[in-house]
Amino acid sequence: MSMMQKTNQYRSLALGLILAGFPFHVATAQQEPNEADVAYVRSIFDKVLSQSSCYQWLDHLCHHAPKRVSGSSAYMSAVEYTTQMLDSLGCTRVYKQPVMVPHWERGTVERASIVNSTLIGTQPLSVVALGFSAPTPVLGVTAEVIEVHSLDELEALPDAKVKGKIVFFNRPMDPTLVNTFHAYGQAVDQRGYGPKIAAKKGAVGCVVRSMTLLRDDVPHSGGTRFDEGVAPIPAAALGILSAERLSDLLKKEPNAKINLELNCRQYADKLSYSVIGEIRGSEFPDEIIVVGGHLDTWDIGEGAHDDGAGCVQSMEVLHIFKRLGYKPKRTIRCVLFANEENGIRGAIKYAEEALKNKENHIAAIESDAGGHAPKGFTVDGLPELMSVNMPDIMNWRNILAQYGAFIVETGGAGADVGELKPQGTLLFGLRPESQRYFDFHHASTDLFETVHKRELELGAGTLAALVYFIDQYGVKK
């Protein structure tokens, strides 16, 4: 775009705005947007876009506590830092909730290569171990490779064809799905369950094409699950270009071998903490509204989008309310959950304690889909709870649409708040623009610099506005 033409062009746009054919027209059938709510939400966004702290908190978290996987000292640094920051906001109460978490370490060696191919000789492959992978012997495991594209395809193979081999899952994420989380959801079973099935069938290792849509060779980690009674095998993710090079070779040289060398290790569970900051409600203190993300990350990268962003946005909700002098009717809790990435133990513990202490969690909101510009939110909960509250939620959405949150979807709000669902909690999940998320997800490239300040702030504003609405109107039972 160019020059001064724009002065008038965009002025006219601002005045001529029609959210045509929808929100307000539909909403009026039920309820006019409350002018006080419209104004208060405006004040929330004014504040967050001009005086927020979330970006600088994220800077610190990423640069002083990167790779904060469960069981690491970096995680404990993140606990201390976020506790201090929440303390500085003047919360009613800031505390750490203890929980035992898995402790797996990547170690210092992760290497893979095509070895002694008759066509291309020995060639390195870009690789990272998957969480809960077993180590290999010291010089690695070398074996022929059997390429498959689904769990079913592997299950259908005779055990004899798999035994002693390295299974290679190579089904790409579908690039034609606009929401990249849907593409992830359709592909991630390979990483989550593939190594377990390979192990059961006698494979000596498993490699999985990275879960990303970007055409580079950065490998993306993540958890895999070996059931009770299944001895873990070495399991790793290959970069996309490495996966394609291996697949191309196997077409021409089906008995080509690869070597995989990992010295990761599983330790005993370790004491960890979720971090909680609370502003106590003035009218209905026993009704609790949670807003949160998870403080742990994978052990590569800085966990900027996953899920540093969600943590600092949730902290920012309390910060905005304090800055605005807002006195909530209900109790608002910012919860930074421990161990989402490989166990959900923090969330399970939080839900257990809530039940034990007979706490009434009316709503819980999660931000764990990256720090990009918000496009909407999901709603989840027991079916009747959702239907009785949907008219209110649509009225809130009609106000939030001005700030980017157009989409309301039903379905999973997030792994952490999901643990509260059986208690009758109404759940929300922030849904940002998804195009870039899997470029960084679980990879060394999930860095602070990839998060945009204003996009992060808009997400925080959306969370704060949702908390405000729930605080004002409560949740219908």
Place this chain on the structure above:
Amino acid sequence: MSMMQKTNQYRSLALGLILAGFPFHVATAQQEPNEADVAYVRSIFDKVLSQSSCYQWLDHLCHHAPKRVSGSSAYMSAVEYTTQMLDSLGCTRVYKQPVMVPHWERGTVERASIVNSTLIGTQPLSVVALGFSAPTPVLGVTAEVIEVHSLDELEALPDAKVKGKIVFFNRPMDPTLVNTFHAYGQAVDQRGYGPKIAAKKGAVGCVVRSMTLLRDDVPHSGGTRFDEGVAPIPAAALGILSAERLSDLLKKEPNAKINLELNCRQYADKLSYSVIGEIRGSEFPDEIIVVGGHLDTWDIGEGAHDDGAGCVQSMEVLHIFKRLGYKPKRTIRCVLFANEENGIRGAIKYAEEALKNKENHIAAIESDAGGHAPKGFTVDGLPELMSVNMPDIMNWRNILAQYGAFIVETGGAGADVGELKPQGTLLFGLRPESQRYFDFHHASTDLFETVHKRELELGAGTLAALVYFIDQYGVKK
């Protein structure tokens, strides 16, 4: 986000999608979305997200023809390259439309500094000349600075207070406006008209705070306008941090001086070209649908977002249709306009030729707001034309909402297609997410690497779908 929980979580999301309260509910009052249209738009997006060429075209354009300002040899390279690419698509006709364009050159020297301040001595300021700026004398111009925040504030000053000084416009873009184009629209009058008013009042130079929301010191250029009879003065943009440093100093030392040194130069107008590729319609060849962007850029950076993105997206529309074997009923023209940045001469010429040749342009779509993920589009045109077509447009939007284009605004579609408005053409402007656009706009940082492949492709798909709808249904008069 973590591990295998997501498989089911996001599957349920995909199935449970409700675009709650709107598109389809509203649309049904008028018309069910046509199933064939839904399917065809799906095929457009499938193609663009898996087999497009726009990203590699942009790569070439940015790296082989950066700084393609009007009158430059880089611009002529861009003309040759895009002509070749359009030729390779099998268009009915590819041609260059000649047009005389302004020819201003930045030169080799642009420097500014605070000089001999009693408080901070001599300090450099980050600066770029504005398009159509006059040069300074060889050693620059040194003068006291008068800081103002609006055109009105400057107009109200007695000429004697301005004479011999350098006027400094320092009103920031408003960070609280969610749509950054609105913030730009409210601030850019300082750059567009400030230097002219300063010149009229006898100033010896003018510096303007860069039009950006990013807190760095990269200066952002852009055009300024000196009316007939007003002798141009040296005019430049300061980086944000430089502007703030200068402003801070002036508070303490109001008679501090700065030096500004520019050797830019205005040349005689030069022959240039817009590039046009056309697929002739099979049923109504005389009804023309334009989709386009502008091929020129400012002379710093690569013009990736402004407006390489719009050019390659427009080319991609023809590419997708060719790949899909689509035979348009109406004539579709991809127009890469010359000289949007400092004259709009290409668009003016195009509209003149259309009128002279009695061409019937039923619709024109512009992409000139960056290559980020599409959020919607604007609609512009003569008032009756807009109202009679709005029901159809809303039906189209209801289908496009699935791909991100939720917003329909009325108002300016773009500077280039705007020239067709008096001819009764219905105008559309693509509106992507705007948070990052002014980080790069008119700056050395507008680089290929800041464009995301899938976001660019989604924009191209949205343009193609709009062209498809208009081609299928025509425009009501």
